[in-house]
Amino acid sequence: MIESEALLKFLKDRRSIRSFQDKVISEKEIEMILEAGRWTPSASNRQPWEFIVIQNKEILEKISKTAFYGKFMKGIPIAIAIVAKIKTSPKWYLIDTSLVSMNMILMAWSLGIGTCWIGAMNxxxxKEILGLGDKDHLLTVLPFGYIKGEIPEPTSRKPLNKIVKYV
Ligand SMILES: Cc1cc2nc3c(=O)[nH]c(=O)nc-3n(C[C@H](O)[C@H](O)[C@H](O)COP(=O)(O)O)c2cc1C
Known part of the structure; x- marks a missing residue:
């Protein structure tokens, strides 16, 4: 078990990172990120996902161009596409794979590796670039890299008294 105050601090300290060093990430670290994804909970434990590790420079370049605000993805050393298998869990595939994404983001942060959820993309x-079909939903492509420059300031959060009700 992880100490809860330390966990809360860790969650609060995480940032979306949009500036990366062009430095290779070790296989061990990639495996840790993938393992964090694999151990995600899912509805009825259906695990409706596949992960595509993208290291090929040409494919990375093409994928980065599909992100609407993804200029920061240029030159990234690695990205992981999180693919939802729609038929495996037609009702829950979006939720299950979103949790995968979060697990991977948090594992990366613990390794000093930055990432940012890419939602706005073509x-x-x-999907065409990655050879995916109709039964696949491409949730996101997470770019991973060591953080370049300063860690960004925290983004704001609504205060608890605005979002919590006790009944
Ligand atoms: C579902 C989802 C989609 C997102 N899409 C994008 C995106 O397309 N481009 C981008 O730069 N950031 C994207 N983000 C990152 C958010 O902008 C970021 O998480 C938010 O501003 C809070 O900042 P923080 O992650 O540093 O706490 C996305 C985040 C989520 C959860």
Whole structure:
């Protein structure tokens, strides 16, 4: 078990990172990120996902161009596409794979590796590049890299008294 105050601090300290060093990430670290994804909970434990590790420079370049605000993805050393298998869990595939994404993001942060969820992208184009079909939903492509420059300031959060109700 992890100490809870330390966990809360860790969660609060995490940032989306949009500036990366062009430095290779070790296989061990990639495996840790993938393992964090693999151990994600899912509805009825269906695990409706596949992960595509993208290291090929040409494919990375093409994928980065599918992100609407993804200029920061240029030159990244690695990205992982999180693919939802729609038929495996038609009702829950979006939720299950979103949790995968979060697990991977948090594992990366613990390793000093930054990432940012890419939501705004030309999914159809990215799917074509990755050879995905109709039964696949491309949730996101997470770029991973060591953080370049300063860690960004925290983004704001609504205060608890605005979002919590006790009944
Ligand atoms: C579902 C989802 C989609 C997102 N899409 C994008 C995106 O397309 N481009 C981007 O730069 N950031 C994207 N983000 C990152 C958010 O902007 C970021 O998480 C938010 O501003 C809070 O900042 P923080 O992650 O540093 O706490 C996305 C985040 C989520 C959860």
């Amino acid at each position: 999914r159809e184009k990215a």
